[in-house]
Amino acid sequence: MTSDRSPSPAGADLPGLRGPATPYRMTVTTALPHAEAVALADEQLASWLKQEGCEEPPPAVGTVPGTAVGAPPAAERLRLGERVLLDRDLGPLRGGPGAGRYDRRRLRTPAPHGTRQLTLTVATAVGGPTWVRLEAETHNTGSGVRTPCRVPVPELARTLLPLLDAADGPAAVHPAPRVVTADEVDDLIDELCDPERRLPTVVASVPVNLPVDHWVEEVVRPLCRQLPGLATAYVLDPGARTAFNVALEYHTVYGGAVRTYLPEVDPASRQDGSRHPVLARGRIEQDLRRAAGLLAREPRRLAADQPLPPPLAAVPVLRVPPPPVRPAAEPAAEPVTEPAVLAHEEQQDRAEQQARADELERVRHTLRLERRDRSQTRDGHEGRLRTGSRGALSGRHCTGPGLVPTAAPTTSGTGPTTAGHRADQLSGCPGKPDTFTELLSRLGEFPLLTFTGDQKNALALDGLQCAGAGWARLAWDGLTALQEYAEAAVRGAAGGDFKQWCEHTPEGCHRFPPRKAVRGESRTVFSHTKWKRERMLPVPEGVDSSRRAFMGAHLRIGGGRTAPRLHYLDDCSGSGRIYVGYIGLHLTNTRTN
Missing domain, CATH: 3.30.530 (Alpha-D-Glucose-1,6-Bisphosphate; Chain A, domain 4)
Structure with a gap:
């Protein structure tokens, strides 16, 4: 059978x-x-x-004793x-x-x-x-x-x-909703934006002046009864609600409402906000049981439509x-089919x-690519509308995803590469790389960035099946933003460090999530001899005579405690360049140790 x-x-x-x-x-x-x-x-x-x-x-x-290969x-x-x-x-x-x-x-x-x-x-x-x-x-x-x-x-x-x-990318998958405090908002936002996330994330707010514990037990837990294994669920306490909504101005949730954040959240896109459905408090309180069914609808759909991960697709x-063959002595009521035929x-x-x-998997992959293409087309249209509605910024137009600067000043000598030259480079280049192998081969597209690290750490990331292409694309986003920041910084027009640049990115420039840009390591890491030594990364002798410099500033190019990081040194005020000393898995700290 x-x-x-x-x-x-x-x-x-x-x-x-x-x-x-x-x-x-x-x-x-x-x-x-x-x-x-x-x-x-x-x-x-x-x-x-x-x-x-x-x-x-x-x-x-x-195991299967005596089973031959194949x-x-x-x-x-x-x-x-x-x-x-x-x-x-x-x-x-x-x-x-x-x-x-x-x-x-x-x-x-x-x-x-x-x-x-x-x-x-x-x-x-x-x-x-x-x-x-x-x-x-x-x-x-x-x-x-x-x-x-x-x-x-x-x-x-x-x-x-x-x-x-159980985990979904960087997120732990709990059977019940978990309360988030203000100190944990950064981690939650990292989870929402992480490209590895497959499951929806449900975030519930608490009405003003209502006790958190009461709202969780009486409303949120029954509301999330149909979500275990289909979504991760969180409840924002009052402090977390404020920090969360300030950071995600286009994706807010408040007043007792519940919002479902689908994978691939783009915090910088107002258009993307409409993709993530909100369940209002009034509808929840009107019929809690029906609201629970409505909340589970999108996670059920996503679970059915998403392609399987490669290992499961290979089962x-x-x-x-x-069924066992009847003994030969027993008369057969009908002719017995030859075993070879069976x-x-x-x-x-x-x-x-x-x-x-296999065909169903191909259909799922095709539908997913079509949805992603529609999303990218929508975001590109949104970016072009923003570009058309503004004038020149500091004498130049920054580049957004897929856009080319329209004007640029000229420079000469050994100064920074002009935006016009940048446009010539970008106009003939493909899109974002899907692997770190491709990313490293295209670092020449960032004239003000110098990679001084060991390529093996970055190339090793391509061998991690769970990463997919998300880590490489996010790293490319970070390098693109660093290049644009460097172009402004060498002219004295950046208005602060890279973190501030991400928080107040000029219109039209490539925006990197501020929460993923970290100024430096903690005092614990800096004072720990071994951990500090890991972050003493190569630089030219003209930057430091020891040819090593502490690179505490880094970008989170993947979620979770051990996910990849990109460490760099901002020397725009000195040599006029940014040195990238490390791309690889998270270096040792209090969490990874």
Whole structure:
């Protein structure tokens, strides 16, 4: 008997099943090793089965003894009660030997008018994080049976999230909303803007003069009841609300409202603000249960539409062992099909299922690219409108994303490169690089920036699967903003340091998020001998005779405690240049140590 593998419609191999209700799909990462994550999931699944009065499954086999490289994955089917089936399989990811491995559990249990299906998949690529995906679906049989609008959040999701220390990029995925204080606003904004984030982030505000604890327990927790595993949820206390709304002037939330921040937030874009829906306090208090359903609608849609991460997309379709062959002594009621024919038919069926699953992934990727293109077109139009509505700025036009300066003064000698020369460089260049390999090869496009660091630290970032192309693009944004700042600074027109430039970026210039521009390290880091030595980075002898300088100023080019940083030295007032001494994973400090 063959069967489906999500994302193809569950139940496709079960005759008589009607269309499914809106499924539940959770996709997170965990820092646990693959084997530990599988063991933990098996333990929780067995505990839930016991509570439901089903037989506990025997321990799963962690390896396949004697399995040759390239052999089909190991699979087994267990019957744990009346209409209760547990399919288990494990094996290598598609992509050849060394690509990684997966373990999967699919549980089918009876529902009042059909079948419930729960699929848990753990996949780990070589050198990458462990991905965990949990899917719950319901299928009804017979005609005239009303299908529920959505499958509820499985209890297994609520128990697994804290045990796995589940994460979504830089954010911890908790089963319940967490209160944020003013000191934590920067970290929250980093999460919202981080390119690795896949899940929506729900941020709730508290009405003025109402106790935070009361609002959280009576309103926010019930409101977020359908969100575990589908979104991260936070509640702003009064101090955090003020700091948050000052920093995100186009994406504010206040007065008891709740806002859903979709991935790829652009704090500098007024147009982008309309992308992130707001649920008003009045609608919440009018019908809390209905409001909870409305709040979960967008996270459910995003979970269904988003392409799978590469390790999960490389999991093959489920292969269920065929039923046992009857003994030869028993007379057969009908001719027995040759085993070779059965094997060939099974192989064809699995190939068709795999093709359908791969095609669905391609459709998801295409739709995602189309949405991104529309967003970039919208942002480019917004930028052109701003450019057309202003005059020249300090004798020149700064460049925004995809724009070229329209006028520039000329300079001569060894002074800074002119904006006109900058325009000539940019006009023939492709867009933002997707890898650090490409980024390093194009550093010549920034005439006032000099990279003095070790390229190996930056190139190593390309090998981290979880980074995708987001880190390289964000680093490029930072370098572009640094170049524009340097052009103004050498003329004495920057109006402060780079942090102030980011906070008050002149219209038309490329804006880098101020929260990601850090002036310097903490006193603890500066006074710690080893940590300070890590930040003593190469500079020319003309800048410092020791050919080393402390580079505490840095850009956050990725979220989280250990995500990449770009360290630099601003020497515009001296040599007229900015020296980038390090691009790589977060250097050691109190958090990473």
